[in-house]
Amino acid sequence: MTHQLHPQTLAIRGSKEQTAYNEHQQALFLTSSFMFDSAADGAAIFAKQKQGFTYSRTANPTVTTFQKRIAQLEQAEEGIATGTGMAAIQAALLTFLSAGDHLISSRSLFGTTAGFITGHLMRFGIEVTFVSQTDVSEWEKAIRPNTKMLFLETPSNPLCEVGDLEKLAELAHKNNALLAVDNAFCSPAVQQPLKFGVDLSVQSATKAIDGQGRVLGGIVCGKAELIQKIALYVNSMGLSLSPFNAWILLSGVETMLLRVREQNQAALKIAQWLQKQQKIQKVYYSGLPENPQVELVKKQQSGGGAVLAFEVKGGQEAAWQLIDQVKIFSKTANFGDVRSTITHPWTTTHGRMSPEDKLAAGITDGLLRIAIGLEYVDDLIWDLQQALGE
Numbered sequence: 001m002t003h004q005l006h007p008q009t010l011a012i013r014g015s016k017e018q019t020a021y022n023e024h025q026q027a028l029f030l031t032s033s034f035m036f037d038s039a040a041d042g043a044a045i046f047a048k049q050k051q052g053f054t055y056s057r058t059a060n061p062t063v064t065t066f067q068k069r070i071a072q073l074e075q076a077e078e079g080i081a082t083g084t085g086m087a088a089i090q091a092a093l094l095t096f097l098s099a100g101d102h103l104i105s106s107r108s109l110f111g112t113t114a115g116f117i118t119g120h121l122m123r124f125g126i127e128v129t130f131v132s133q134t135d136v137s138e139w140e141k142a143i144r145p146n147t148k149m150l151f152l153e154t155p156s157n158p159l160c161e162v163g164d165l166e167k168l169a170e171l172a173h174k175n176n177a178l179l180a181v182d183n184a185f186c187s188p189a190v191q192q193p194l195k196f197g198v199d200l201s202v203q204s205a206t207k208a209i210d211g212q213g214r215v216l217g218g219i220v221c222g223k224a225e226l227i228q229k230i231a232l233y234v235n236s237m238g239l240s241l242s243p244f245n246a247w248i249l250l251s252g253v254e255t256m257l258l259r260v261r262e263q264n265q266a267a268l269k270i271a272q273w274l275q276k277q278q279k280i281q282k283v284y285y286s287g288l289p290e291n292p293q294v295e296l297v298k299k300q301q302s303g304g305g306a307v308l309a310f311e312v313k314g315g316q317e318a319a320w321q322l323i324d325q326v327k328i329f330s331k332t333a334n335f336g337d338v339r340s341t342i343t344h345p346w347t348t349t350h351g352r353m354s355p356e357d358k359l360a361a362g363i364t365d366g367l368l369r370i371a372i373g374l375e376y377v378d379d380l381i382w383d384l385q386q387a388l389g390e
């Protein structure tokens with residue numbers, strides 16, 4: 001009996017905490033603490049001589065079920081869930097970095113992550129070097145004796161540049177450092193970073209895992225030994241995921257692969273349609289066959305994901321006009337939702353960066369980012385077409 005279950009089955013059947021009531025759906029354990037049968041029982045559970053739950057900041061059966069299901073999809077030994085994606089990033093980084101340690105990070109980061117690194121990590125005396133998302137030689141040159149961790153998100157937001165996970169994992173391990181990857185853009189439905197030697201796959205469950213724009217959540221997956229250390233940090237810092245949100249996220253996981261597969265196909269169709277439009281200068285999507293990184297994308301991802309960016313001719317004025325003309329796309333920065341969204345990175349997600357820094361990162365004032373939901377794809381194309389005035 002060595003049949004390997006498909007991820008679609010694991011997303012539904014991968015784990016469950018069953019009570020005596022024989023409920024079919026995973027039960028929601030909305031309780032802050034758990035009782036002991038006796039004084040001796042309480043002592044044994046606290047001393048970890050006996051398995052059991054004590055307090056929901058430390059562990060909760062609904063949260064545990066969520067962690068196990070995602071860990072299986074990430075092909076990881078274990079996962080530790082957090083209240084938000086940012087809490088997962090904080091926990092993954094600060095469990096292993098102390099004052100005097102050195103972090104190498106890709107320059108192409110989610111805005112709040114960049115703010116966390118420059119505004120807080122550095123304040124705690126952690127040295128940081130920012131390097132290119134795609135040029136591994138920059139990472140090599142940045143290595144120092146005190147380098148403890150390498151960090152990136154791939155593909156990058158919003159330009160969909162892909163980092164080489166296998167090469168970066170090799171580099172990290174040769175130098176006794178860990179490689180942590182933010183997998184929110186792809187989700188475990190499209191990419192399992194651990195397959196390429198990555199130590200920690202971190203993500204915002206708020207995106208494709210929830211998939212319906214309801215709750216915030218995060219998770220870090222990896223080897224048991226690393227995750228157990230992060231779990232201690234999450235517990236003492238109070239970053240835990242609420243059982244209610246874990247229960248919502250579990251229903252998201254069950255349909256995630258189906259949703260993301262549909263979104264991958266729709267995003268590719270829209271990217272290819274955009275390429276043919278006169279008013280569009282350039283389209284950025286990791287799933288495009290013309291993408292210069294196509295081989296790396298094929299190796300690491302099972303699709304391009306739901307997010308793509310494109311540059312409209314005519315700069316900010318033309319970009320804003322398009323946003324104001326769309327009828328279906330929501331004007332909001334979230335992604336991974338069933339509702340498609342559109343944003344102008346220059347004035348929103350990347351608004352705090354200087355114009356020089358934005359241009360250096362390839363973000364122009366005519367660039368728009370769209371995240372594809374689950375509306376009928378031809379309706380989305382119609383919406384973009386009428387908004388372009390074609």
Ligand SMILES: *Cc1c(COP(=O)(O)O)cnc(C)c1O
Binds near residue numbers: 112153157206
């Ligand atoms: C949304 C997001 C985060 C932060 O997650 P929250 O759940 O909003 O805290 C981090 N990284 C990436 C790439 C994201 O898209």
